[in-house]
Amino acid sequence: MYPILLLPALILLFGVFGIPIVRYIWLSFHTSSVLTDLLPIPNNGANWIRLFSDSRFWQDAIQTFRFAISSVILEILIAISIAILLNQTFKNRGIVRTITLLPWALPTTIMALSWRWIFNTPYGPIEQILTLFHLNSINILSSPKIAWFATVIADVWKTTPFIALIILAGLQTIPEDLYEAFKLEGGNEFSAFQKITLPLLQPYIFLGLLFRFAQAFGVFDLIQIMTGGGPASTTESLSLYAYLNALRYLDFGYSSTIIIATFILMIIFSLFTWILIRQTKSLLSIR
Amino acid sequence: MNNRKIVKGIKYSNFKYLLLTLILVIFNILGIKAQSKKAVEINFLMPAPFAESTKDLVKEFNQDKNNKINIKVTKGPLETESVSDLAISSLLLGDNSFDVILIDITWLPKYAAAGWLVSLDQFIEKGEWESLAPGARLGNSYENKIYRWPFVADMGLLYWRSDLMPEPPKTPEELIDISLKLKQAGKVKYGYVWQGRQYEGLICVFLEVLNAFGGGWINDSNEITLSNKKSIQAANWLKRLISSGVSPKSVTNFSETEALQAFKEGNAALMRNWPYAWAELQKESSAVKGKVSIANMIAKNNQVPVSTLGSWGFSVLQGSKNKSEAYRAIKYLTSTNSQKRLFLNNGYTPTRIDLFKDKELISNSPILAMLGKALSSAKPRPETPYYAQISNILQTQISAILTDNKPIDEAMKLAEIKTRQIISSSGQK
Amino acid sequence: MRKQNNLICLLVLWSLLPFCWQIYTSFSTPESILNPFTYQENRWTLQNYIQILSANPPFWRYLYNSLLVGLTSTAITILIATPAAYSLSKAKQHLSNTLKLLLLAAALFPYVLLFLSLLEIARAIGIANNLFALSIPYSALSMPLAVLLLNSAFSDLPNELEEAAIVEGLGLFQRIRWILIPLIAPAIASTSIIVFLFSWNEYPIALTWISDSKLITLTVAIARIAGSSVYSVPYGAYAAATVLGAIPLILIVLLFQKQIVSGLTQGAIKG
Numbered sequence: 001m002y003p004i005l006l007l008p009a010l011i012l013l014f015g016v017f018g019i020p021i022v023r024y025i026w027l028s029f030h031t032s033s034v035l036t037d038l039l040p041i042p043n044n045g046a047n048w049i050r051l052f053s054d055s056r057f058w059q060d061a062i063q064t065f066r067f068a069i070s071s072v073i074l075e076i077l078i079a080i081s082i083a084i085l086l087n088q089t090f091k092n093r094g095i096v097r098t099i100t101l102l103p104w105a106l107p108t109t110i111m112a113l114s115w116r117w118i119f120n121t122p123y124g125p126i127e128q129i130l131t132l133f134h135l136n137s138i139n140i141l142s143s144p145k146i147a148w149f150a151t152v153i154a155d156v157w158k159t160t161p162f163i164a165l166i167i168l169a170g171l172q173t174i175p176e177d178l179y180e181a182f183k184l185e186g187g188n189e190f191s192a193f194q195k196i197t198l199p200l201l202q203p204y205i206f207l208g209l210l211f212r213f214a215q216a217f218g219v220f221d222l223i224q225i226m227t228g229g230g231p232a233s234t235t236e237s238l239s240l241y242a243y244l245n246a247l248r249y250l251d252f253g254y255s256s257t258i259i260i261a262t263f264i265l266m267i268i269f270s271l272f273t274w275i276l277i278r279q280t281k282s283l284l285s286i287r
Numbered sequence: 288m289n290n291r292k293i294v295k296g297i298k299y300s301n302f303k304y305l306l307l308t309l310i311l312v313i314f315n316i317l318g319i320k321a322q323s324k325k326a327v328e329i330n331f332l333m334p335a336p337f338a339e340s341t342k343d344l345v346k347e348f349n350q351d352k353n354n355k356i357n358i359k360v361t362k363g364p365l366e367t368e369s370v371s372d373l374a375i376s377s378l379l380l381g382d383n384s385f386d387v388i389l390i391d392i393t394w395l396p397k398y399a400a401a402g403w404l405v406s407l408d409q410f411i412e413k414g415e416w417e418s419l420a421p422g423a424r425l426g427n428s429y430e431n432k433i434y435r436w437p438f439v440a441d442m443g444l445l446y447w448r449s450d451l452m453p454e455p456p457k458t459p460e461e462l463i464d465i466s467l468k469l470k471q472a473g474k475v476k477y478g479y480v481w482q483g484r485q486y487e488g489l490i491c492v493f494l495e496v497l498n499a500f501g502g503g504w505i506n507d508s509n510e511i512t513l514s515n516k517k518s519i520q521a522a523n524w525l526k527r528l529i530s531s532g533v534s535p536k537s538v539t540n541f542s543e544t545e546a547l548q549a550f551k552e553g554n555a556a557l558m559r560n561w562p563y564a565w566a567e568l569q570k571e572s573s574a575v576k577g578k579v580s581i582a583n584m585i586a587k588n589n590q591v592p593v594s595t596l597g598s599w600g601f602s603v604l605q606g607s608k609n610k611s612e613a614y615r616a617i618k619y620l621t622s623t624n625s626q627k628r629l630f631l632n633n634g635y636t637p638t639r640i641d642l643f644k645d646k647e648l649i650s651n652s653p654i655l656a657m658l659g660k661a662l663s664s665a666k667p668r669p670e671t672p673y674y675a676q677i678s679n680i681l682q683t684q685i686s687a688i689l690t691d692n693k694p695i696d697e698a699m700k701l702a703e704i705k706t707r708q709i710i711s712s713s714g715q716k
Numbered sequence: 717m718r719k720q721n722n723l724i725c726l727l728v729l730w731s732l733l734p735f736c737w738q739i740y741t742s743f744s745t746p747e748s749i750l751n752p753f754t755y756q757e758n759r760w761t762l763q764n765y766i767q768i769l770s771a772n773p774p775f776w777r778y779l780y781n782s783l784l785v786g787l788t789s790t791a792i793t794i795l796i797a798t799p800a801a802y803s804l805s806k807a808k809q810h811l812s813n814t815l816k817l818l819l820l821a822a823a824l825f826p827y828v829l830l831f832l833s834l835l836e837i838a839r840a841i842g843i844a845n846n847l848f849a850l851s852i853p854y855s856a857l858s859m860p861l862a863v864l865l866l867n868s869a870f871s872d873l874p875n876e877l878e879e880a881a882i883v884e885g886l887g888l889f890q891r892i893r894w895i896l897i898p899l900i901a902p903a904i905a906s907t908s909i910i911v912f913l914f915s916w917n918e919y920p921i922a923l924t925w926i927s928d929s930k931l932i933t934l935t936v937a938i939a940r941i942a943g944s945s946v947y948s949v950p951y952g953a954y955a956a957a958t959v960l961g962a963i964p965l966i967l968i969v970l971l972f973q974k975q976i977v978s979g980l981t982q983g984a985i986k987g
Contacts, residue, residue, distance in 0.1 A: 002803045005803035006803045008799075009796050009800035009859055012796060012856045012859055013856055017825065020832075020833030020834060020837070024833060034397060037402055100728075101969055102732070105966075107917035108919060108935075109935040109936075113938065113954055114735065117737070117741065118734055120951075123752070123951070132753055137535075137537055139539065139540055142484065142537070157730070157734065162980065165980045166980060210824065211823075214824035214825065218826020220828040220920055228485075228486070231484070231485050231539065232691050233683045233686075234691075239829055247372050248371070249676050250375070250401055263829070362772070362929065363940075365940070365950070369940060376924045376925075380838060380844035380925070381839050382927060384928055
């Protein structure tokens with residue numbers, strides 16, 4: 001091993017991940033806002049006390065979980081279907097695969113703007129179609145009950161191709177003879193899917209799940225551009241709240257507190273999922 | 288061996304990429320160093336619409352070599368909040384690229400408290416401040432120091448269709464009556480359109496309604512009165528606009544532009560908007576050209592109508608190296624002549640008192656007198672560095688009342704408690 | 717068979733429809749944007765594109781900025797990640813697993829949350845408003861994934877190859893340069909494209925690090941498009957900008973589809 005070769009990478013990683021995290025932890029125990037001329041002054045954990053009684057933080061935390069979990073679950077389901085479809089042979093498979101990949105390659109800003117326009121009331125296509133058929137307007141982005149789901153749809157549209165590809169790669173590692181042997185024993189397609197495909201795909205699905213959950217939990221651009229957090233703050237994510245505290249409210253101490261708290265929540269949740277996955281895995285292997 | 292070929296191929300393509308990068312690098316370095324030294328350059332950051340409308344004025348100023356100042360305008364984003372984000376990240380980065388920024392009235396206390404702005408008191412000559420209309424003098428100071436020179440006065444106005452009603456509604460009840468009648472008669476699709484999306488515009492609307500009912504947000508002695516009876520009545524009325532069909536449901540997704548669009552197409556009988564809308568409504572593309580008038584905001588019989596004061600103004604930044612030149616440039620853009628032209632071409636309400644009596648302007652514009660009247664009854668929003676937070680609290684609750692059927696007294700109570708938390712935590716370090 | 721075809725059509729529609737709507741909007745006049753489904757004379761226009769392309773600074777400037785940041789970050793990432801990945805592949809099992817786990821954790825990290833501190837760092841060392849400086853955080857953020865991808869490529873190489881080279885008397889750098897890099901070139905190519913795409917699409921850090929309107933990258937510029945008419949929402953201009961901004965990416969996907977797919981899946985299969 002040649003540690004010297006690793007050094008530049010480690011230094012860079014420390015600078016961009018290590019220093020900020022330490023700095024955040026430090027700042028979360030300080031007041032640094034317009035009150036203090038933006039200079040950090042120790043405040044004996046006042047930020048943390050405030051965080052626990054800050055209903056907006058907890059509401060955002062719930063919203064962030066809701067967003068992350070629903071979009072990841074939907075993505076996995078759709079991605080499995082897409083992967084199975086793309087794994088079959090048909091004409092122009094290469095072109096179809098390229099087209100499927102496009103949403104993933106587009107910048108979030110571009111696609112968020114596109115979706116904001118699609119969901120626009122009253123000029124977006126969905127509303128226009130409703131008026132065409134003389135149906136009531138549903139005000140997608142201004143109804144607290146559905147606006148968040150609109151952001152989920154946009155997220156699913158963008159990131160499903162990524163998981164689909166990972167799962168497709170997994171599918172291609174499954175040898176054909178396994179299915180043939182299964183058919184010889186008289187199994188149908190569905191049970192083949194259940195007994196062979198799913199268990200063998202498991203590691204890929206979990207990998208996709210892990211990556212996507214982490215990304216979805218930090219969702220920022222999509223929400224900022226599509227809804228800005230509204231209506232009634234129902235789509236506001238934790239990272240958007242941290243951003244608002246820093247750049248709009250100039251409260252850097254509290255912004256850091258939110259950021260660290262978000263890390264902690266994410267780690268707790270990841271550990272929880274990890275344990276859950278291991279439990280289900282061991283259950284499956286017993287069977 | 289085949290490997291050699293691969294190696295060669297890679298070597299070549301690597302070289303190509305390297306060259307490309309190198310060229311890009313050189314271009315970039317050369318691009319940075321090219322500045323003229325002759326005139327002092329004053330860089331203004333303005334939201335896109337203002338950058339557009341001041342283009343000619345700036346051009347003329349720069350052509351006059353006697354000025355020895357070159358105004359450069361950086362066109363900011365369209366949305367007000369994004370302009371603030373841009374300005375703040377630039378200030379936090381400490382890159383001193385702007386000398387002057389055009390700021391909204393609500394940002395001033397925050398920027399001043401952060402120590403980013405230069406007090407203009409040192410530049411203002413005797414009598415200069417008094418040349419401003421009294422309404423325009425509000426909202427430019429923080430802790431008794433002037434930090435901003437007002438450029439455009441802005442206040443909420445009630446636009447009404449003079450072809451559909453003999454006179455505008457004066458009270459909240461009249462507004463509902465007239466709207467419903469016109470709607471039932473099939474004259475218009477919507478009665479009253481306003482700004483109902485969750486953003487600052489909603490607060491401006493709500494404050495006017497609050498005042499109409501005699502309620503309040505924060506009074507002079509820092510008491511929060513959002514959950515008193517009158518304030519709840521005000522919120523209730525706003526909600527009734529939607530539930531009774533006076534305003535469309537989609538009004539909760541309207542900002543100024545959507546409201547104007549609906550009104551301009553002739554779909555609404557009444558609209559709450561800022562003075563700029565007048566000029567837009569007089570354009571050829573407007574379906575209601577010549578059928579519109581403006582009026583003061585509505586108010587209960589025992590209340591004085593109040594408009595929310597909007598106003599944009601110029602502030603000099605601490606990082607500027609040429610502060611007095613910056614002030615001179617500001618004075619040029621806000622001079623009688625400049626404001627006259629901006630009023631005639633863009634409908635920007637002047638801030639100088641003499642312009643409201645200007646014969647040429649009065650003969651040119653039927654609404655100038657009305658604007659002057661509305662400006663004198665305009666009221667600024669709470670002046671605190673925490674304005675963004677408390678505004679967000681109120682926005683969220685009002686938005687929840689309008690879109691989520693949240694019980695009004697509960698929402699207002701919550702808004703009051705949260706506002707108090709912010710204000711009281713501001714006392715401690 | 718028919719069912720399959722239907723499903724494929726559905727998939728293609730789902731992937732393309734939102735984008736097609738943008739193209740449609742981008743060529744529409746303001747009036748037809750407001751009434752997209754009613755017949756109108758003269759409903760098509762190039763005005764939106766003209767407006768975007770004639771803005772100041774011109775649109776291609778943002779493309780150039782993004783290209784510049786993308787290329788430098790990719791170059792830095794590959795230059796640093798390749799030796800690191802090699803070194804990792806030679807490390808002892810235990811150590812390499814720990815390091816890989818750390819890298820995975822960093823790759824999973826919601827990097828958006830770093831913006832505040834990165835902004836402070838940019839201020840402290842005075843590198844704000846510099847496109848080259850922007851590629852430092854970009855390289856660092858894509859480093860974990862790049863090292864992991866390249867590491868799996870190195871691990872695939874047979875050990876004998878290198879041993880033979882040692883016998884021939886080649887030093888470390890000669891071995892890396894002349895033997896190993898050519899062999900993992902495909903992995904480098906696909907990693908580069910993924911890193912490039914990341915830098916091209918990144919938004920929050922570009923949003924806070926760059927305040928000079930001549931230096932903003934494409935993603936930030938698009939979010940900031942302003943209309944021609946002062947107070948109307950520039951839907952047409954937005955659409956035109958999204959279409960223009962998407963063209964380079966569509967080209968990249970078309971040209972490098974194979975590399976992207978193998979890059980994304982490589983990690984999955986071996987990781």
